[in-house]
Amino acid sequence: MQNFGTGAVTPPWVVNLDHALLKSNIDHERAIAVIGQEIFSFPSRIKSIIASGEFKIEKRPMDASALAYNQDVLDALKREYRNGRKLFLCSALPYSVVKAVCDYHGIFSGFFVLDAASQNERDGVRRSIAQEFGSIIDDFELISLPADIGALTAAGHGSGQSGALVWTNVLSIISAIRVRQWSKNVLVFVPVMVSPVSTTDNWYQSILAFLAFSLVASISYVCNDLLDLQADRAHPTKRLRPFASGALPVATALFLVPILLVAACVAAFPLALTFQMTLVLYFMLTCLYSIYLKRMLMIDVVVLGCLYAIRVAAGGEATGIRPSEWLIAFSVFFFLALALIKRQAELATMLKLRRTKAGNRSYRTEDFPVIAALASSAAFNAVTIYAVFVWFEVQNELYSTPEALWFAIPMLVYWLGRMVLLAHRGSMLEDPIVFGATDAKSLICGAVVFGIVQWAH
Missing domain, CATH: 1.10.600 (Farnesyl Diphosphate Synthase)
Known part of the structure; x- marks a missing residue:
């Protein structure tokens, strides 16, 4: 793992993989995959898998290219990377998943795994950084949500964005239920x-x-x-x-x-x-x-x-x-x-x-x-x-x-x-x-x- 480099002109960004970079919840997706695979098993089998968290265990290498990324966030990160800013990933996901994403994109200087309770808290991230690098680094920006990118890059969010988001969700739901397929x-x-x-x-x-x-x-x-x-x-x-x-x-x-x-x-x-x-x-x-x-x-x-x-x-x-x-x-x-x-x-x-x-x-x-x-x-x-x-x-x-x-x-x-x-x-x-x-x-x-x-x- 590389050091942040305290002499950097701009503070590094620590990006939350779970809620900022990814648009989907991997744990939810794995739980659904388990249900599909075990659908013909006894309901108690499915219940025990979900309750025990067994579905979170990686049974094969994660294909980072098959994940749903927030493209706006990813584009902003790539721009900052080209401008010389250091980028790091933090996540509550398993080590193998975070590493696969980090290696796939090639723009992150390193990563570290957090516990689920502290992944969106600056103090929790700071503690993890201290454990990883041996010293407390105060000078960093935490990207917990996609909106944080707009605030840091002065992109802003217009007042009509919430209405546009609602309309986008409505269109997505219409697409998900495939109204076009009703023609059958x-x-x-x-x-x-x-x-x-x-x-x-x-x-x-x-x-x-x-x-x-x-x-x-x-x-x-x-x-x-x-x-x-x-x-x-x-x-x-x-x-x-x-x-x-x-x-x-x-x-x-x-x-x-x-x-x-x-x-x-x-x-x-x-x-x-x-x-x-x-x-x-x-x-x-x-x-x-x-x-x-x-x-x-x-x-x-x-x-x-x-x-x-x-x-x-x-x-x-x-x-x-x-x-x-x-x-x-x-x-x-x-x-x-x-x-x-x-x-x-x-x-x-x-x-x-x-x-x-x-x-x-x-x-x-x-x-x-x-x-x-x-x-x-x-x-x-x-x-x-x-x-x-x-x-x-x-x-x-x-x-x-x-x-x-x-x-x-x-x-x-x-x-x-x-x-x-x-x-x-x-x-x-x-x-x-x-x-x-x-x-x-x-x-x-x-x-x-x-x-x-x-x-x-």
Whole structure:
């Protein structure tokens, strides 16, 4: 450990790693990781690990590059370092963690570990400095919080900053619950859209079903992001998610999840019991997927396809309009194709980054052509089933103009083929349905197909 250098013109800065440099709480993140790893153990096992603090013990070297840093603080520290100021880290985190961060950034002259009670107190830091260096050094500045940087650099904080912070947190929460992903849940409207006997009440029931599914899906997204923190931070786009980037502390989930759960129950309460049971099944399956199934080769895409199909079935349970066997068969292959396209897009991203494997998936980049072939096969099997369905409807004349349904086939072929090609090129960075909800050509295709179905009615 190096000495401060009492002859320095400017006093050194002692930076609190836990609350100033890091945007996230490592202990909270480790506790969540333990829960995810031990979820199938007895609850008493999880409780004993958390109570004993065993989750704090480093079982493998800390990857300092995968932590969520306060970029404004880090930039200010780098400027001061270039100007010749000595910087030191203090922290209540384990020695190995603090050392890893110190070595990674290369701007700190040294570090020392504090007890949790004194890490933000100047006297406590002074005592630690005395123990480390053998003398009491009074001439230093303690950076306990990000705001301390502004005070020391005369950057100041405007009166409107608190309001901006609140607005930023609101936007982060909206991003965390992935309101954009709610577009997937329009699938609950499929039964009422294709039925020739739907009523206004059916549309109202579908809207409630959409809200209930969206809120429950948001719970699963929050839980999934908490369990995937490390993998997301290594991903080019997922690293920007609120929990991975540190924009939201992981403790936010403690009040966010219950609020979403209550709101989902309120939306589902007026609907049929069978819908509520389907919603519970969906939630359990998404949790199982997030914790375990998404890491299993091919099982993950089958489950993902089933989660799409469950939305369609749930829409039928909410309205009392049961999907036909043809619609279920079409949905299975159609949504399996979308699940495979999603994996194809992820592998294309991995190829661009020259990585061999995603951190939380069982697929390797060498599987890319196989996944692409499976996606194409599933997509055009769905089109084949739809063509047989149209032929069946023409024979039975359940629609007033069933021949009109033939015109949807070219649109399906075009849209599915385009999705496969865009995923192959690496141009699709998110879920195909979410991509389609913001893609002009996809929206036109959807509007045309909807118009064709209404014409057939």
